[in-house]
Amino acid sequence: MTKISTVDELKSYIAPITVYEDYLKLSAKGRRRLALCPFHKEKTPSFSVDTDSGLFYCFGCHKGGDVIKFIEEIERCSFEEAISILARKAGVELERSGRYNETGGEDGKKREKLLNLLSFAAGYYRECLAGSPEGSPVKRYIREREIPENAVNELQLGYAPERSSLISGIIRAGFTKEEAVEAGVLKESKRGEYFEYFRDRLMFPIIDVGGRVVGFGGRTIGKDEPKYLNTPETAVFRKRDLLYGLNFSRDSIRQEDRGVLVEGYMDFLSLYARGVRCVAASLGTALTPSQAALMKRYSHTVVLLYDTDEAGQAAMERALPILLGQGLKVKIALMEGAKDPDECVKSIGAERFRELLDRSEPFFRHILGRFRARDLGSVEEKLKFLDYAAPHLSSIPDPIEREAFINEFSERTGLKKSLVVEKIDKKGPAPKPSEQPAEEEISLSVSEHVLVKAALSGNNDFMKKLLEIPPKLLDSMASGRLLRKKLEGTYITDEKELKLEAFVKNSCHEVQSVDDIDGAVYSLEKELLEKNRREVTLRLRESREKGDRELEEIYTRELLAIVNEAKNIQNTRFGSLKGD
Ligand SMILES: [Zn+2]
Numbered sequence: 001m002t003k004i005s006t007v008d009e010l011k012s013y014i015a016p017i018t019v020y021e022d023y024l025k026l027s028a029k030g031r032r033r034l035a036l037c038p039f040h041k042e043k044t045p046s047f048s049v050d051t052d053s054g055l056f057y058c059f060g061c062h063k064g065g066d067v068i069k070f071i072e073e074i075e076r077c078s079f080e081e082a083i084s085i086l087a088r089k090a091g092v093e094l095e096r097s098g099r100y101n102e103t104g105g106e107d108g109k110k111r112e113k114l115l116n117l118l119s120f121a122a123g124y125y126r127e128c129l130a131g132s133p134e135g136s137p138v139k140r141y142i143r144e145r146e147i148p149e150n151a152v153n154e155l156q157l158g159y160a161p162e163r164s165s166l167i168s169g170i171i172r173a174g175f176t177k178e179e180a181v182e183a184g185v186l187k188e189s190k191r192g193e194y195f196e197y198f199r200d201r202l203m204f205p206i207i208d209v210g211g212r213v214v215g216f217g218g219r220t221i222g223k224d225e226p227k228y229l230n231t232p233e234t235a236v237f238r239k240r241d242l243l244y245g246l247n248f249s250r251d252s253i254r255q256e257d258r259g260v261l262v263e264g265y266m267d268f269l270s271l272y273a274r275g276v277r278c279v280a281a282s283l284g285t286a287l288t289p290s291q292a293a294l295m296k297r298y299s300h301t302v303v304l305l306y307d308t309d310e311a312g313q314a315a316m317e318r319a320l321p322i323l324l325g326q327g328l329k330v331k332i333a334l335m336e337g338a339k340d341p342d343e344c345v346k347s348i349g350a351e352r353f354r355e356l357l358d359r360s361e362p363f364f365r366h367i368l369g370r371f372r373a374r375d376l377g378s379v380e381e382k383l384k385f386l387d388y389a390a391p392h393l394s395s396i397p398d399p400i401e402r403e404a405f406i407n408e409f410s411e412r413t414g415l416k417k418s419l420v421v422e423k424i425d426k427k428g429p430a431p432k433p434s435e436q437p438a439e440e441e442i443s444l445s446v447s448e449h450v451l452v453k454a455a456l457s458g459n460n461d462f463m464k465k466l467l468e469i470p471p472k473l474l475d476s477m478a479s480g481r482l483l484r485k486k487l488e489g490t491y492i493t494d495e496k497e498l499k500l501e502a503f504v505k506n507s508c509h510e511v512q513s514v515d516d517i518d519g520a521v522y523s524l525e526k527e528l529l530e531k532n533r534r535e536v537t538l539r540l541r542e543s544r545e546k547g548d549r550e551l552e553e554i555y556t557r558e559l560l561a562i563v564n565e566a567k568n569i570q571n572t573r574f575g576s577l578k579g580d
Contacts, residue, residue, distance in 0.1 A: 005095035007068065008491060010083060014090035016054025016067040022089070023074055032506060038074055039063050048506040053456070055502035062439040064502035065495065076297040080111075081210030088211050114183045114236050117175045118205075118213040121185045124169055125158025125203040125216075132159055137221050138202060145266065146346060151273035155248065156205050160198035160218060167194060184215060184231040198229065204265045206231070206283070207247040217244065217265050217283065228265065228284055240288040243280040243295065244268055252277035253298040260303045260333075260357065261287075261295065261319075262341050263312065267305070270342040274350040276357070287319040292326040301329040303360045307340045320363055324395040333360035364405045367392055368412055382413050386423055394424045442503045445527075447520035448479045452504040454511045455486040463487065465517045473521070476528050525569055533562050 004010050017033065020026060026033035026049065037047035037058045046060035057064035063073060071082040087094050129152070132138050138159045142152065151157070160166075170180050177194045180186040186194050201218030208214050215231030231237045243261075245268040246253075253259040260279040262268055268281040278299075282291055295302055302323055306312040316332070323330045333356055338344035345353045361369075367389055389409065396402040406424070410417040444452070451469070454462040466487055474480040482497045484490075492498055511517065536558050543551035 001091070001093040003093045003095045004087070007083060007493075010087060010090065010092065010094070011054075011067070013092050014086065017049065017051055019067050019086065019089060020049050020056065020070065030508075032508075037061060037063075050502070050505040053501070053505050055498070055505045057499070057502040057506040059506075062441045064442075064499040064506070066498055066502070069495070069498065074297075075209055076293075077209055081208060081212075084210035084212060111236055113175070113179060114234065115212050115214070117170065117173075117179055117183045118185070118215070118236070120170065120173050120175070121166065121180075121183070122156060122158060122203075122205045122213045122216075124166055125160055125205075126156060127158075128161050128164070129157060129159035129203075132161075137200075141202060141221050147269060148273045151269050155245075155269060155272070156207075158203040158205065159221075160196060160201045160203050162200040164196055164199070166196055182234060184234045184237060197231070200224065201229065204244065204269075206237070206242060206244055208242065209247050209250060211247060214242065215239075219265065230283055239283050239285060241290045241294070242283060243291050244283055245272060246280045246294065246298075248272065249277050249279055250298045253280070253295075257299050258301040258303055258331075258357075259295050259299040260305050262305050263307060263315065264340070264342070267341040270345050271353070274345055274353075276345065276350055276353055282319075286315065287322050289322055289325065292319075292323045292328060295323075296326050296328055300327075301331060303331045303333050303357055304363070305333050305335070305341050308335060309339060312340070320392060321395045324363075324392075324397060327397045330363040331360040332363050332366040333357055334366075362401075362405075364392065364396065364408075368409065382415055385413065386415060386420060390420075390423045393420070442500060444479060444500070444503070445524070446509075447523045447527075448477055449504060449507070449509055450511055450516055450520040451477075451483060451524075452479050452486075452500070453507075453509060454517050455483050456501065456505055457511060459511075461514055462511065462517060465514050469521055470525070473525055473528060477524065522569065526566070529562055529566050529569075533559065533566075536562060 002013070004013065017026075020033065020035070024035040024038060024047070026035050027045070028034075029048075031051050033049045033051060034045040035047045035049075036042055036045050037060055039047075039058060040061040042060050047056065047058045049056045054067050055065065056067075056070050068079065068082045068086060071077070071085050072079060075082065075085060077085070083094065129138065147157075167177065167180070167186065170185075171177070177186060177188075181188050181194070185197055187197050188194055198216060198218040200221050201224075202221060204217040204219070205213045206215045206217060215234070215237035217231075218229045220227055220229070230239060233239065244265055249259075249272065256278045258278055260271070260276070262271065262279060262281045264281055264284060268279055271277075271279045280295065292302075304316050304319060304323075306316040306319075320330060335341065335344040335356065338347060344356075348356070393402065393405060393409065396405060406417060406420055409415075410420050451466065455466055466483070469483075474484060477483065479500060481494075482492070482500050485492055485497070492501060536555055540552065540555035540559060543555055
């Protein structure tokens with residue numbers, strides 16, 4: 001595979017427009033492509049991509065930049081993850097030692113080293129599984145759990161043997177034992193001996209949305225406890241920020257606009273392998289706000305599918321306010337007669353399982369269902385149930401939906417609506433879904449707009465003309481730095497400048513001739529002189545009031561110079577034409 005080592009190089013391997021097409025439905029408008037903006041709600045398209053430069057700008061929410069910025073925004077991922085995604089789409093490999101992120105520094109290098117080590121370990125585990133004889137316990141386990149062959153390959157499952165040569169392999173591959181400890185594949189005993197963190201386990205590599213292995217989950221094959229073991233927290237593995245399988249399933253989740261949340265690796269595997277692909281798994285711990293936010297990148301609806309035992313149901317109820325707190329719509333699917341999704345899909349098959357998902361209920365109806373099941377008769381029992389339900393009610397983000405559920409709740413229980421409302425008010429308002437700060441709107445005068453557009457056109461005559469702009473004027477302009485870089489041919493990396501460039505590229509205003517540039521420079525010069533004139537006049541007045549004759553004289557001379565310059569500009573540009 002081709003190896004690349006700079007962002008510039010990476011961008012040259014893929015037409016940006018194909019990336020936008022992966023996510024959006026684009027329609028052509030001249031050299032631009034328009035789409036409904038994925039970053040804000042709208043009915044008519046204000047999201048625009050310039051086909052030449054690949055720069056995007058939304059005239060509704062004012063997000064804009066290059067294709068990497070677009071991936072960062074739509075995948076809500078880091079710059080690092082975005083370039084990994086782009087590299088995968090382009091079919092190239094990122095050189096290990098490449099410099100992609102100016103701010104990456106030592107930490108970036110360290111991360112990169114750990115990620116490479118983890119990728120090496122994942123390869124090692126895969127080979128171990130492939131090399132295990134048919135009758136071996138791990139192969140027997142795979143057969144008994146009915147794990148399909150395609151899932152083993154697609155999910156890149158592996159095996160960490162009891163006696164392994166991982167340590168020597170790691171060293172041969174150029175890593176140190178200390179690094180392997182930091183990556184969480186080795187551990188060090190108190191006596192300074194190193195041994196494997198995972199032994200005799202079926203290995204599930206945990207891959208981030210950028211496609212990199214960041215850790216592992218290991219299911220014991222023997223009798224070892226715990227049954228599932230995760231990589232300890234490392235510099236690249238933060239359990240609370242990850243959902244297992246999301247790297248495989250996010251496109252399906254986006255397409256279906258629903259994400260099924262399950263508890264375990266095996267639940268994920270079982271559903272995914274049987275074609276129910278819109279699924280992700282929390283990593284065997286209580287759901288975190290960060291995991292809920294991750295899900296929300298891809299879908300607004302989450303279907304909870306937790307184990308049907310008491311522990312599973314309790315975990316589900318803890319997950320509810322966290323999901324609702326992120327502004328997600330939460331539904332609950334009922335699996336009758338099965339203890340978990342794995343068992344359920346095996347017994348009823350994928351098709352009927354999908355029907356079961358389609359029948360999933362809004363979470364609150366499910367809670368009311370519990371009320372019915374308990375058949376609460378006395379007022380005390382009803383009030384107790386209200387206590388339990390109130391926090392759930394108050395965390396429903398949509399006020400209309402909340403109102404509807406309050407009505408339904410009061411009807412079903414026979415408790416007065418005012419009482420229910422009062423209880424909810426005491427619990428405080430619903431937690432606000434985390435909102436992104438609003439993007440700064442770009443405001444550029446018409447004249448500056450013309451100059452930037454001319455600079456981006458690549459037209460030689462325009463460039464020659466632009467080089468005549470007085471440096472003083474460039475310094476005074478909002479787009480001065482961008483214009484300078486464009487005239488010098490410098491590559492733009494600054495986020496603000498990229499956004500400005502994207503804004504101008506995507507606006508329909510066209511520069512027709514050199515005269516347009518002349519006119520724009522003329523009005524900007526006039527504006528600048530006018531601004532200076534006002535400032536000097538003010539100072540002149542102040543010095544008069546103070547009676548400072550010396551200063552008064554200086555400012556009078558300055559003012560005269562400004563008036564003369566104004567006349568000059570007018571004469572050189574318009575000959576004998578009279579101005580104001
Ligand atoms: Zn927008």
